[in-house]
Amino acid sequence: MEEHGLMWDRFAGFCTDGAPTMLGSRSDLAALIKTKNPSAITTHCVIHRQALAAKTLPECFTVALKTAIKVVNFIKKSALNTRLFKQLCSDMNSEHETLLFHTEVRWLSKGNMLSRLYEIREEVKIFLTNKENELLDQFCEPEYIIRFAYLVDFFAQINKLYLQLQGSGNLKLQGMSNIFAYEDKIRAFIAKIELWINKVERNNFSAFDTLNQIIDGQGADVKKELQKNMMLHLTNLKNEFNRYFPDWEDKSIQKLMRNPFLINVSEVADEIQEELIEMQHDTNLKDTFESGTTLKDYWCQKAVSFPKVRDIAIRYLTLFSTTYLCEQGFSTLLIIKNKHRNRLNAAADMRLALSSTEPRIQKLVKSMQPQKSH
Known part of the structure; x- marks a missing residue:
């Protein structure tokens, strides 16, 4: 099920600015994505909703x-x-x-x-x-x-x-x-x-x-x-x-993801109830959760032994809540590719500008051959 280089069966969801061309029920982006993956979750950008x-x-x-x-x-x-x-x-x-x-x-x-x-x-x-x-x-x-x-x-x-x-x-x-x-x-x-x-x-x-x-x-x-x-x-x-910002219709998902050790088993779907019981009775895993680890680290690294529950949590963890990164990308492109540099291939420059990874300058410098003196 691969098309345009995308594995649609692994597609968790997408965030939009709420425009009609994005959220139409028949032929727009949300409807087209649903034909590829019916379980995909559509979210409306939190910042755009707040502005409205x-x-x-x-x-x-x-x-x-x-x-x-x-x-x-x-x-x-x-x-x-x-x-x-x-x-x-x-x-x-x-x-x-x-x-x-x-x-x-x-x-x-x-x-x-x-x-x-x-x-x-x-x-x-x-x-x-x-x-x-x-x-x-x-x-x-x-x-x-x-x-x-x-x-x-x-x-x-x-x-x-x-x-x-x-x-x-x-x-x-x-x-x-x-x-x-x-x-x-x-x-x-x-x-x-x-x-x-x-x-x-x-x-x-x-x-x-x-x-x-x-x-x-x-x-x-x-x-x-x-x-x-x-x-x-x-x-x-x-x-x-x-x-x-209405309340979540299915609050059990939110409770499960935030603290799987407090939610009542009867609140979740039947297919994950037994696995959830095993998780709740895993003392070491509970101690790890209560030790202050982040939700991302817990579900991505610690809960690998419980794939059904973990897959549900990761699906919601990977959702984008805002289009902020997209807006940031447009702003960065406007700064980099101006009228004085209109033929520039800005891909590498944008990647450097938008990355949160700190460059290891000293290592980069040492890997370069110094200029020989004349």
Whole structure:
């Protein structure tokens, strides 16, 4: 069953960005792969789902975000304005001298743009005053500043989650980059949203540092309106996350993979029950599992005597949770193969750039013949 160099019977699953061309039920990629291997598992990229779930801003916050984007575009779209603003920031000894653009396809850019704009907002106000721009009045309104501060805090939390979900983050370093570990991060974020809702309901804004610093002294009316909009936003956000990240239908797989010694035998399929009983009564294997070994090392190296249970676990361990590596590859190619090197065969360069293996420079140097002196 080999086609195009692929052994389809060994194909565990694939991760997509959720586009219709990928997930169609008849003639698209998912359907075509199912014809080759019906047991293949299709997953929707965790980061793409999270980005879709986060698009829940109410009208007032959407207007505030658009205003911030207009301010940045006014300063950045003109080379003259950019130079003048940089000089103004330099004269005021500002920490930053430039603003940041954002694009929808760059997951971190919106939060970084808002954070930078907030940090040098006083310089921006002076620049807009000198230019007599109509955005000045809106940018200086007390209500706008409060909504702006909330957006800064909210997108900072979103960016923090983005980084946790990327393949080079802490999960990877801890040997936990499996689909269930990413699920834990999402569940933790949903629990945080519930905590924020409970706090905001009690007029407690301590979960949002930037907002909390400026909200005191603004008046009860401002707090009441802000509370209403924040409750609406956070409630919608929670609902969207629950919609895009539903609970696993078969939780026994998750329990089996995470700790095969705690799951009840009756919860798993009949064909692996006897093998699971043998595993659970293997004292040495249990001690090895409890000694702190990672799930990957346990299932790949230690549980080889139990092939049926092991095959199920490895199938889920090998699934890609995100398309991060693919996105990273595109970004690397754009850097390597630019207009000055458009005829370059970038395969070897990309392999070196994307590899996590540290090159042994000293060994490579010793293997080379030194240049003879003349």
